[in-house]
Amino acid sequence: MALEDEQDANTLQWEVSVTLSSNQPVIGSEIFTTETKLVNSYHTIGSLPPPPHSFVYTWYRHSIPCSVHHHKLATVQCTSCDKLNASIEKSYHCSSKCFSDAWNKHKKYHHWAAHAARNNSTGNQQDVKKLRSSGSWPNLIDxxxxxxxxxxxxxxxxxxxxxxxxxxxxxxxxxxxxxxxxxxxxxxxxxxxxxxxxxxxxxxxxxxxxxxxxxxxxxxxxxxxxxxxxxxxxxxxxxxxxxxxxxxxxxxxxxxxxxxxxxxxxxxxxxxxxxxxxxxxxxxxxxxxxxxxxxxxxxxxxxxxxxxxxxxxxxxxxxxxxxxxxxxxxxxxxxxxxxxxxxxxxxxxxxxxxxxxxxxxxxxxxxxxxxxxxxxxxxxxxxxxxxxxxxxxxxxxxxxxxxx
Missing domain, CATH: 3.60.10.10 (Endonuclease/exonuclease/phosphatase)
Incomplete structure (x- = not known):
């Protein structure tokens, strides 16, 4: 997060790093961020009240887990996934060996992503298969x-x-x-x-x-x-x-x-x-x-x-x-x-x-x-x-x- 003084010609900026100290996944959790709370956080840094300011913020993961070994941090990313617009969460691996060992399964994602990209680019979505007439259930009243x-x-x-x-x-x-x-x-x-x-x-x-x-x-x-x-x-x-x-x-x-x-x-x-x-x-x-x-x-x-x-x-x-x-x-x-x-x-x-x-x-x-x-x-x-x-x-x- 950066705070900028709008009155001073020599604009001052502060950067505040916030860490979520929890093992709970971000997905499914609600995170509330408001200007009031940010100003109050800034006010606690010094003795003077905050000057008129604007703020910008971005949420991001400081560390990315391996898609195979979830308890390890990722150090390798598959560049093909990025080119194919595949799910990047599945492209991270903790080591080159991990990436190599998982390749046979991982390369299937490339096929699926390419298939989806072709359908989206041509506008030819898979036809919805019309089901055949349902047969009547065998009569059991005997x-x-x-x-x-x-x-x-x-x-x-x-x-x-x-x-x-x-x-x-x-x-x-x-x-x-x-x-x-x-x-x-x-x-x-x-x-x-x-x-x-x-x-x-x-x-x-x-x-x-x-x-x-x-x-x-x-x-x-x-x-x-x-x-x-x-x-x-x-x-x-x-x-x-x-x-x-x-x-x-x-x-x-x-x-x-x-x-x-x-x-x-x-x-x-x-x-x-x-x-x-x-x-x-x-x-x-x-x-x-x-x-x-x-x-x-x-x-x-x-x-x-x-x-x-x-x-x-x-x-x-x-x-x-x-x-x-x-x-x-x-x-x-x-x-x-x-x-x-x-x-x-x-x-x-x-x-x-x-x-x-x-x-x-x-x-x-x-x-x-x-x-x-x-x-x-x-x-x-x-x-x-x-x-x-x-x-x-x-x-x-x-x-x-x-x-x-």
């Missing part, structure tokens, strides 16, 4: 699910028993090799009450979003399944950032935001997002499952005396699942269609204390529908998501043995 021996009422719980067929055989996808990442990223609208042990600055979305993106990029997965993706963050951050990296995207938000919900609340609603590399896969069919709607048909099939209780427990939940059938494009050609296809499901299952029967119902309903999709096309199946279950609990046992 004797295998709703016979009188499959439903049990126990106090305040409604249990769906033995609904997992467990007859899917191991299937090959013609030696197609790919990687899958599933991640509940914690919606910002839920973070305040979710992690009471975590400092507020670490939960700030401005701080978390870049760390999340950096971690996701490092895994370099061919298929990404993210849960608790807030609507506005999907549209303004994840979708554009991951499209630049060559991902095709699809999104299904929870059904909690209704017609009379405020727009601000709709934007902070969250859901499931699935991304896949467009050079490796193309979309064949997409299914969207809303558990509350699917539960309505199940409740209607219950006996009248338990129908109200079943409706209260099963149809008031807004959880969803996003299912896509992908076809491999590896080796640059479409091989036998069914041998190169795979079904990928992404979901976030309900949980609340005393409602484990609802959690189990949603998982069982999802699996039964997925089995029908996989069997009808004879394709492998991958199920990703947050199932809100721990080892030894009903849902976990259901995955293991086909019953609870």
């Amino acid at each position: 004797g295998s699910v709703l016979d009188e021996n499959a439903i049990m009422v126990e106090e305040d719980n409604i249990w769906i028993k033995n609904t997992l067929n467990s007859n899917l055989k191991a299937q090959s996808s013609n030696d197609v090799v790919f990687s899958v990442l599933t991640y509940n990223i914690l919606a910002d609208s839920l973070s305040i009450n979710a992690l009471g042990y975590c400092p507020k600055w670490a939960l700030a979305w401005e701080y978390r979003q870049e760390n999340l993106l950096e971690e996701i990029i490092k895994y370099d997965a061919d298929i990404l399944c993210l849960q608790e993706v807030q609507c506005d963050h999907f549209e303004n951050f994840f979708e554009p950032e991951l499209k630049i990296l060559g991902y095709s995207v699809m999104y299904k938000k929870k059904t909690g935001a209704g017609l009379f919900t405020a727009e601000s609340e709709k934007s902070t609603n969250h859901g499931c997002a699935t991304f896949y590399h467009s050079k490796l896969f193309k979309e064949i069919m997409k299914y969207e499952l809303e558990f509350d709607k699917e539960a309505s048909s199940v409740v209607n099939a219950l006996e009248p005396k338990i129908r109200f209780k079943g409706s209260h427990r099963l149809t008031s939940k807004d959880n969803v699942a996003l299912v896509v059938v992908l076809e491999s494009l590896q080796n640059g050609s479409n091989r036998d269609a069914f041998q190169s296809r795979i079904c990928v499901a992404n979901t976030h299952i309900h949980w609340s204390k005393g409602h484990e029967d609802v959690t189990l119902f949603q998982v069982a309903h999802l699996v039964n529908g997925l089995e029908k999709i996989a069997q009808s096309q004879q394709i492998p199946l991958i199920i990703c998501g947050d199932f809100n279950s721990r080892p030894g609990r009903y849902v976990f046992c259901y995955w293991q043995s086909g019953s609870h």
Whole structure:
């Protein structure tokens, strides 16, 4: 900061250096700087009041951390990143060896930055991929699910028993090799009450979003399944950032935001997002499952005396699942269609204390529908998501043995 005396022909200048003595990141923190506070700070330097003056100030980092070893200071910067207008935070390294060791991963940033620059310069943004018509969810209203021996009422719980067929055989996808990442990223609208042990600055979305993106990029997965993706963050951050990296995207938000919900609340609603590399896969069919709607048909099939209780427990939940059938494009050609296809499901299952029967119902309903999709096309199946279950609990046992 520099203070200049406007009355003296020989202008006097003072420079004041201010250090933030905190390990807390600047991102997510508020810094208030006003002329009054600066004048008061100046006044404490001498005995005379400050003369009429003007001031200028600039905030900057005195030391820059290495993008790989965050506890070390950077001494080397990649000049290519600067030329490509890439994120400079990723261009700093603590030593030449650090830069050399990280080169194979780091050079990917150059490709992404160049790709983004070409799109911006030509004005040819990636076309928004129009999703194919969503297929209807396989009908589960049949004797295998709703016979009188499959439903049990126990106090305040409604249990769906033995609904997992467990007859899917191991299937090959013609030696197609790919990687899958599933991640509940914690919606910002839920973070305040979710992690009471975590400092507020670490939960700030401005701080978390870049760390999340950096971690996701490092895994370099061919298929990404993210849960608790807030609507506005999907549209303004994840979708554009991951499209630049060559991902095709699809999104299904929870059904909690209704017609009379405020727009601000709709934007902070969250859901499931699935991304896949467009050079490796193309979309064949997409299914969207809303558990509350699917539960309505199940409740209607219950006996009248338990129908109200079943409706209260099963149809008031807004959880969803996003299912896509992908076809491999590896080796640059479409091989036998069914041998190169795979079904990928992404979901976030309900949980609340005393409602484990609802959690189990949603998982069982999802699996039964997925089995029908996989069997009808004879394709492998991958199920990703947050199932809100721990080892030894009903849902976990259901995955293991086909019953609870």
